Amino acid sequence: MQTLMNQLRLATLRFAPGRAVLVAMLLGPLVGAFVAYGAIAAQEPNEVVIDNFTFGPPELTVAVGTTVKWVNHDDIPHNVVNKDKVFRSKALDTDDSFSFTFASAGTFDYFCGLHPHMQGKVIVK
Amino acid sequence: MANEGPDDRKKGLGRREVLECMVWAGTGVLWTISGGVPHSVGLIGEAAAAAPAKGFTFLQMSDSHIGFDKAANPDALGTLREAVAKVKAMPTKPSFIIHTGDITHLSKPAEFDNADKVFGETGLQTHWVPGEHDIIDEERGKAYLERYGKGSKGAGWYSFDDHGVHFIGLVNVVDLKGGGLGNLGAEQLAWLEADLKDKSASTPIVVFSHIPLYVLYKDWGWGTEDGQRALDMLKRFGSVTVLNGHIHQLAQKVEGNMTFHTALSTAFPQPTPGSAPSPGPQVVPADQLRSKLGLSTVTVVQGNKPLAIIDNTLA
Numbered sequence: 001m002q003t004l005m006n007q008l009r010l011a012t013l014r015f016a017p018g019r020a021v022l023v024a025m026l027l028g029p030l031v032g033a034f035v036a037y038g039a040i041a042a043q044e045p046n047e048v049v050i051d052n053f054t055f056g057p058p059e060l061t062v063a064v065g066t067t068v069k070w071v072n073h074d075d076i077p078h079n080v081v082n083k084d085k086v087f088r089s090k091a092l093d094t095d096d097s098f099s100f101t102f103a104s105a106g107t108f109d110y111f112c113g114l115h116p117h118m119q120g121k122v123i124v125k
Numbered sequence: 126m127a128n129e130g131p132d133d134r135k136k137g138l139g140r141r142e143v144l145e146c147m148v149w150a151g152t153g154v155l156w157t158i159s160g161g162v163p164h165s166v167g168l169i170g171e172a173a174a175a176a177p178a179k180g181f182t183f184l185q186m187s188d189s190h191i192g193f194d195k196a197a198n199p200d201a202l203g204t205l206r207e208a209v210a211k212v213k214a215m216p217t218k219p220s221f222i223i224h225t226g227d228i229t230h231l232s233k234p235a236e237f238d239n240a241d242k243v244f245g246e247t248g249l250q251t252h253w254v255p256g257e258h259d260i261i262d263e264e265r266g267k268a269y270l271e272r273y274g275k276g277s278k279g280a281g282w283y284s285f286d287d288h289g290v291h292f293i294g295l296v297n298v299v300d301l302k303g304g305g306l307g308n309l310g311a312e313q314l315a316w317l318e319a320d321l322k323d324k325s326a327s328t329p330i331v332v333f334s335h336i337p338l339y340v341l342y343k344d345w346g347w348g349t350e351d352g353q354r355a356l357d358m359l360k361r362f363g364s365v366t367v368l369n370g371h372i373h374q375l376a377q378k379v380e381g382n383m384t385f386h387t388a389l390s391t392a393f394p395q396p397t398p399g400s401a402p403s404p405g406p407q408v409v410p411a412d413q414l415r416s417k418l419g420l421s422t423v424t425v426v427q428g429n430k431p432l433a434i435i436d437n438t439l440a
Contacts, residue, residue, distance in 0.1 A: 074403075075197070075405060091261035094195065114258075115346050117344065119304055
């Protein structure tokens with residue numbers, strides 16, 4: 001208990017220059033908002049991001065002629081394989097990407113050839 | 126720490142034999158065959174304390190992921206070296222190693238070279254099966270087959286006999302279907318049927334593949350779509366031991382005369398089913414990695430004793 005009290009006291013001391021903390025607290029949400037904006041802005045309109053063994057967005061609708069880019073943010077390789085063999089990427093290591101231009105309309109189901117429970121869809125109109 | 130498998134309680138083996146599997150997590154699983162049923166000879170690294178092995182022993186190692194350098198373990202080659210040092214120090218020399226896949230992380234030639242070099246230091250023959258990480262070269266498995274496929278069929282499956290035990294290496298990481306699990310395929314299943322045809326039911330069987338042959342956790346793809354068909358073919362045998370990797374953690378169950386066991390990785394841990402958003406590498410603080418990969422014992426004994434996994438850390 002004594003140790004805990006000491007730790008609490010230490011913690012109080014550490015936060016004694018309260019002004020900086022106060023400024024941080026006030027700025028916190030603002031910084032958070034910027035970070036969130038940055039995260040959204042980082043994903044381009046026709047981009048599918050692989051995160052946590054998931055394609056996001058799982059369903060993407062684009063116009064004919066659009067190039068879609070897949071980026072792997074996991075620290076495990078994945079790939080992108082169309083069910084009907086229209087496209088197949090090589091293995092994408094961390095931050096590697098694959099692009100494919102959809103020349104015709106249709107629904108293109110795809111999955112990860114290494115982890116086939118990962119599935120996604122591109123609808124080309 | 127002992128984690129009991131509730132599903133396996135009180136089932137026992139239904140046979141007079143006692144099956145034990147002692148595991149040292151960072152290294153491998155040491156098995157011995159006695160009276161046709163695999164059981165352990167003791168902890169690797171502590172094997173001196175165990176009774177001298179009779180008959181023969183072999184080692185299971187898995188998921189070396191050579192080339193992996195991310196946060197969960199920046200030096201997968203280093204931890205493999207540590208594991209191999211343990212193997213070299215074993216007082217009872219195993220007959221061979223079975224490697225249940227993911228030798229490399231990205232199927233690169235240098236990764237295979239490094240793995241071969243370190244495994245070569247054991248002086249033991251290694252029987253390999255590929256993991257999905259071993260067949261992601263541009264030519265989708267050619268690099269693996271050129272190196273390890275000699276005498277194998279199809280994508281690299283084969284069988285061999287040693288000390289009266291029939292060993293079968295299966296490949297369940299190729300031609301995976303969207304939404305599906307691991308896959309053996311019709312050609313391999315037909316081969317397996319022919320391979321087993323003339324074997325007497327008293328022949329002990331050890332079957333090994335990368336992805337678990339039974340469905341362990343569907344949401345993460347931890348299972349084999351047509352694995353049950355292979356297991357059905359093996360049902361008539363008196364002793365079947367199924368060794369897998371892929372999930373980087375221990376899981377063991379006993380069903381009738383079949384014992385299922387998954388090995389730990391020498392590279393990095395993965396989360397238990399459903400305990401994380403994804404099955405990706407589990408990052409633990411650097412000073413805890415080896416404690417995470419520490420000394421573990423899996424013991425399955427006959428009678429009312431529960432299946433137990435006992436972890437003894439190396440830290």
